[in-house]
Amino acid sequence: MKDQAEKLREIALKTRLKIENEILGNLQQTKVIVISSGKGGTGKSTLALNLSMDLSRKGKKIVLLDADMGLANIDIMLGIVPKYNLYHVVTGKKTISDITVHIAEGFDIIPGGSGVYELANLNQDRLKNILVQLGQLDGIYDYMIIDTGAGLSESVLTFLLAADDVIIITTTEPTSITDAYGIVKSLNKNTFAGVIYLVVNRVANRSEGIMTAEKFKLVCKKFLDIEISLLGYVVDESLISVGIRRQQPFITLYPKSIAAKNISMISDSLLENRVNQEQEFKQQRGGIRNFFKKFLSINRQ
Numbered sequence: 001m002k003d004q005a006e007k008l009r010e011i012a013l014k015t016r017l018k019i020e021n022e023i024l025g026n027l028q029q030t031k032v033i034v035i036s037s038g039k040g041g042t043g044k045s046t047l048a049l050n051l052s053m054d055l056s057r058k059g060k061k062i063v064l065l066d067a068d069m070g071l072a073n074i075d076i077m078l079g080i081v082p083k084y085n086l087y088h089v090v091t092g093k094k095t096i097s098d099i100t101v102h103i104a105e106g107f108d109i110i111p112g113g114s115g116v117y118e119l120a121n122l123n124q125d126r127l128k129n130i131l132v133q134l135g136q137l138d139g140i141y142d143y144m145i146i147d148t149g150a151g152l153s154e155s156v157l158t159f160l161l162a163a164d165d166v167i168i169i170t171t172t173e174p175t176s177i178t179d180a181y182g183i184v185k186s187l188n189k190n191t192f193a194g195v196i197y198l199v200v201n202r203v204a205n206r207s208e209g210i211m212t213a214e215k216f217k218l219v220c221k222k223f224l225d226i227e228i229s230l231l232g233y234v235v236d237e238s239l240i241s242v243g244i245r246r247q248q249p250f251i252t253l254y255p256k257s258i259a260a261k262n263i264s265m266i267s268d269s270l271l272e273n274r275v276n277q278e279q280e281f282k283q284q285r286g287g288i289r290n291f292f293k294k295f296l297s298i299n300r301q
Contacts, residue, residue, distance in 0.1 A: 029287030034163035038179020040150035062107035079247030085113030135289035162294035209233025
């Protein structure tokens with residue numbers, strides 16, 4: 001038979017858990033979106049950079065995490081040289097705020113370096129400290145956009161499965177489309193519960209972009225029974241390469257270009273979808289804190 005002290009402890013525990021759940025339920029959470037492509041050369045990093053900037057122009061607080069461990073290039077595309085990256089946080093030398101780089105265009109960048117994968121090998125005390133730091137970003141930003149490496153390596157798949165939502169970018173080339181389909185197939189096999197978005201890059205015109213996307217959606221529906229959400233397309237213009245060479249987002253250099261308008265339409269679609277999914281998102285307990293918990297859980301399986 002339980003004594004009075006034990007009953008009081010149970011009551012106190014239930015009360016604390018109820019309060020914590022109520023607090024967590026009301027916390028503003030940052031939407032974590034991972035951008036990936038089935039192969040290199042699709043313009044994935046260019047999309048991540050310009051989308052981040054356009055969302056920030058529309059009043060959203062954005063943090064961009066460069067998680068391409070092999071060819072991290074967001075900093076190069078912006079002409080900056082970060083002194084520190086996530087590795088310095090993992091090793092206890094710096095905090096998240098120390099390594100975060102504020103870009104003049106209005107958003108922040110977290111240089112990943114090898115630090116993302118070092119997370120999986122930390123002892124529990126240091127890991128807890130890192131997770132607390134990362135968790136503090138929840139609510140500060142509206143979106144964390146993560147630029148991964150190309151292809152479907154185990155590490156990239158881990159990022160994708162831990163994300164709230166995924167943006168897959170493809171070109172109209174058959175090999176690119178096939179590789180993009182491979183990503184969707186892998187997500188389906190691993191029962192990914194988030195939204196899968198599609199962006200078709202380097203199209204000749206609007207008709208080609210829409211036609212390519214619709215064919216892709218039909219194939220995914222027919223063979224995988226998955227609904228793909230089309231975010232938009234980006235036309236192939238030489239000014240995009242000019243932006244890369246000049247180390248500036250092309251939507252800054254050429255705001256009235258067709259490609260810049262395409263990026264704006266993509267960000268509008270993303271924002272519209274978030275409004276529609278907001279309540280469901282809260283129930284799923286997404287956000288930065290839970291992203292890294294899922295990431296580490298998958299990595300250690």
